[in-house]
Amino acid sequence: MVVLSKPAIEQFCVVKPSKPTTLLHAIPLIDLSKPDSKNLLLKACEEFGFFKVINHGVPIDFISKLESHAIKFFSLPLSEKERAGPPDPFGYGNKCIGPNGDVGWVEYLLLTTNPEFNYQKLASICGENPQTFRCAVNDYVSAVKNMACEILEVMAEGLKIQQRNVFSKLLKDEQSDSVFRVNHYPPCPELQELNGRNLIGFGAHTDPQIISVLRSNNTSGLQISLRDGNWISVPPDQNSFFINVGDSLQVMTNGRFKSVRHRVLANSLKSRVSMIYFGGPPLSEKIAPLPSLMEGEDSLYKEFTWFEYKKSAYKSKLADNRLGLFEKVAAS
Incomplete structure (x- = not known):
């Protein structure tokens, strides 16, 4: 586990507690087995960019097996975990988030979803x-x-x-640049x-990919920002998944x-x-508003490749508005 001396806590960001809100219950819940899931999904993506799904079809065995491996690894002495790092970009890291000075009370494993990835560097995860x-990992990620x-x-x-797989085909592409992270x-x-203040584990940000699928154990900590700027806590649910709309x-x-x-x-x-799981497109994929959704509207964004956006995001800090560089400025 991450072991930090007492004075080192001052290096991390602290924030004031969020004001209590009556909207805790309002996080959208989508039952994927129900016929009304389509309309609920649209509303959740438009209003929150975030929702919880149940009846998701991911075997509980896949979830518990991978979490068991993760707990076993993170319980090792730091010296052993560091044998699986530093992240280049894949591997073990702690405290530092990206190359631009962001830090958090976190340690992590970042992995490619390519099944051909050489796991030899990560041998200390299993000790075998x-x-x-x-x-x-492959069973879980596939599901x-x-x-x-x-x-x-x-x-x-x-x-x-009309093209039902217009988004999903990008994740299914053999060149899909998807990644998997365990925090x-x-x-x-x-x-x-x-004195009642909170310590940041992972700073405020949006995910640059298409879609993110999050699952955690039964410990609170995740918060999302509402359109009015208020933060609300997401009640933990270890049997469900949370979905983020990406940039x-x-x-x-x-x-x-x-x-x-x-x-x-x-x-x-x-x-x-x-x-x-961060579902990303191939590096060469051009990202732009779909013509079928424009209906005479002007595009709000310049066209870019996923490689260009990923490179730009990597150079930014967590809190930056990464899409700002790619927005079209309205004529005055």
């Missing part, structure tokens, strides 16, 4: 043949990717796009000395769907483990 961990594709196809139907937020007892999907829908700003706060007593 890394093939065991590779199989657990979650299928769910994400189903959701994207329901979105396309709801938007009345661990250790308990931070020193929080009790911060690329916002562009492809010409702003109709909104990528959600979110963050994670550290917990004083409990460890939080989250697993996130």
Whole structure:
């Protein structure tokens, strides 16, 4: 686990507690087995850019097996975990988030979803043949990717796009630049000395990809930002998945769907483990509003490739408005 000396906590960002809100219950809940899921999905993507799904079809065994591997790995001494790092970009990292000075009370594993990835570097995860961990990741990612594709196809139907797989085909492409991340937020007892303030585990940001699929253990910490700027806490649910609209999907829908700003706060007593699949397009894919959704409207964004946007996002800080560089400025 991340072990930090007491003075080091001052290096991390602290925030004031969010004001209580009556909107806690308002986070959209989508039952994927119900026929009304299409309309509910559209509304959630337009109003929140975020929703919870149940009856998702991902085997519980896949979830528990991968989480067990993750807990086992993050429980190792730091020296052993560092053998799986530094992230280049894949591998183990802690505290530092990206190359531009962002830090958080977090340690993580970042992995490609390419099944041919060499897991030898990550042998310390299992303390045995890394093939065991590779199989657990591949099973989980395959199931979650299928769910994400189903959701994207329901979105396309709801938007009345003739090509039902217009979004999902980008995740299914052999060159899809999707990644998988496992985050661990250790308990931070020193929080009790911060006079009610909260310690940032992962700073506020949007996800640059098309769609993100998040699952965590039963520990709170995730918050999303509402359109009015208020932050609300997302009640944990270890049996469900949470879906984020990404920046690329916002562009492809010409702003109709909104990528959600979110963050994670550290917990004083409990460890939080989250697993996130980031569904991305091939690097050469051109990202622009879909013509079928324009209906005579002007495009809000310049066309760019996923490689260009990814490169730009990598150079930015977490809190930056990454899409700002690619927005079209209205003529005065």
